[in-house]
Amino acid sequence: MMETLQQDIFDLIDGLLPLQKRKEIKKLLENNQEAAQFYQKIKDLRSQLGSLQSVKTSPDFDSDLRARIRMEKRLGRSTLIPEYVRIPSLAFAGAAAVMALFLAFGPNSDNFGANTQAELPALEQNSPNVQPTFYTLDRVGLNKEGATQLSSEGQRQAASRRDSIRSGGNFGEHIQVVEF
Amino acid sequence: MVENFENSEALKKKGNKPSDEDLIERFQRGDVYAFDLIVKRYKEQLLNFVYRFIGNQEEAEDIVQETFLRVYRKRHAYKRIAKFSTWIYTIAGNLSRTELRKRKRRKLFSVTDMGFEDRDYEISDENYNPENKVDGVIQEEIIHHKINNLSPKFREVIILRDVQELSYEEISKIIKVPIGTVKSRVNRGRLKLQSQLKDLMEKK
Incomplete structure (x- = not known):
């Protein structure tokens, strides 16, 4: 059977044909046995499928669903606050927590490890040949503004290095790397 | 609640x-x-x-x-x-x-x-031949079994269209494919199902 005719028959069964076309196809079915048989078979199939017994939910369905919802609420996964409010709020709270941790344990806090790397004098920082110098905490303190500051011993060490660099000395001799 | x-x-x-x-x-x-x-x-x-x-x-x-x-x-x-x-x-x-x-x-x-x-x-699935004992419940089982033999893409649209009687437009939105594709799948599914249920339909 022609594919277009087959399609028209499907559309006729689905009630998708305009009135005029519907009349045409019905007339054609009266004169074309093969097409009429096809129409009947598909119609029968649809009626079989449409009359399948519907299955019923088990008697426990509602109570099981209630239990699952209760569990859901207990786990706190559901709330009456809409997600578009809840998600940004959670994100904000998360960011605040990270910030608080950073302030508590970040590099400028007293709790940040046992050692710290103090600021190098500008001259040392700008020189490509100079390796960073590490000072133990006893040579580094915090000034009034909360910035790291070398203790007097540390400042002496830094001044000695600065002098050495200015006089073109061997940097390596004066760099004291503290074993942590 | x-x-x-x-x-x-x-x-x-x-x-x-x-x-x-x-x-x-x-x-x-x-x-x-x-x-x-x-x-x-x-x-x-x-x-x-x-x-x-x-x-x-x-x-x-x-x-x-x-x-x-x-x-x-x-x-x-x-x-x-x-x-x-x-x-x-x-x-x-x-x-x-x-x-x-x-x-x-x-x-x-x-x-x-x-x-x-x-x-x-x-x-073997081929041994399953319940067509031999056709009556009420068994007939339902055969149809159910044959629907299940269809590939999921045909099965889903056949159920939505011919069992649940939803419109093509709604099915298209549910499965997120164009209406033309839904119609074509429904029709191909019907042809497959019709050929699989040929014996059953002829015995009626």
Whole structure:
């Protein structure tokens, strides 16, 4: 059977044909046995499928669903606050927590490890040949503004290095790397 | 909350049937009885869709419950621009497809784990020939079995169109494919099913 005719028959069964076309196809079915048989078979199939017994939910369905919802609420996964409010709020709270941790344990806090790397004098920082110098905490303190500051011993060490660099000395001799 | 589906006040009101969209909006505003009504309205409908789609009633019930749980959890994600039925069917369809994929994976593992001797004792699908004893319930079983033999993409649209009688437009939105593709799948599915059920139909 022609594919277009087959399609028209499907559309006729689905009630998708305009009135005029519907009349045409019905007339054609009266004169074309093969097409009429096809129409009947598909119609029968649809009626079989449409009359399948519907299955019923088990008697426990509602109570099981209630239990699952209760569990859901207990786990706190559901709330009456809409997600578009809840998600940004959670994100904000998360960011605040990270910030608080950073302030508590970040590099400028007293709790940040046992050692710290103090600021190098500008001259040392700008020189490509100079390796960073590490000072133990006893040579580094915090000034009034909360910035790291070398203790007097540390400042002496830094001044000695600065002098050495200015006089073109061997940097390596004066760099004291503290074993942590 | 869902404490009493049957006795909720909303259910007692007669002659005033709110639309699905009204119900979900009421639920979004905190009216928990609206959720009871949604469950009551859709549980059998969805169960029939999922059961025909995945072929097992126990698993189907589990999926339908999960569908309602998602509606409960994601109620604020629903926007009135879409029909509620489309939304809930989409959720149920997605969960069913996920279950079918899981099952396929499990089947793949269990078959490869078997030795050759075990495979000899597998019941071949070709041995299943219930056409010999056609009557009421058996006939239903045959049709159910044949629907399950279709590939999921044909099975889903056949169930939605010919069993659940949804419109092509709605099916297209549920499975997210163009209407033309839905029509073509439905028609090809009908042809396949018709040829598989030929014997049964002729015996009628």
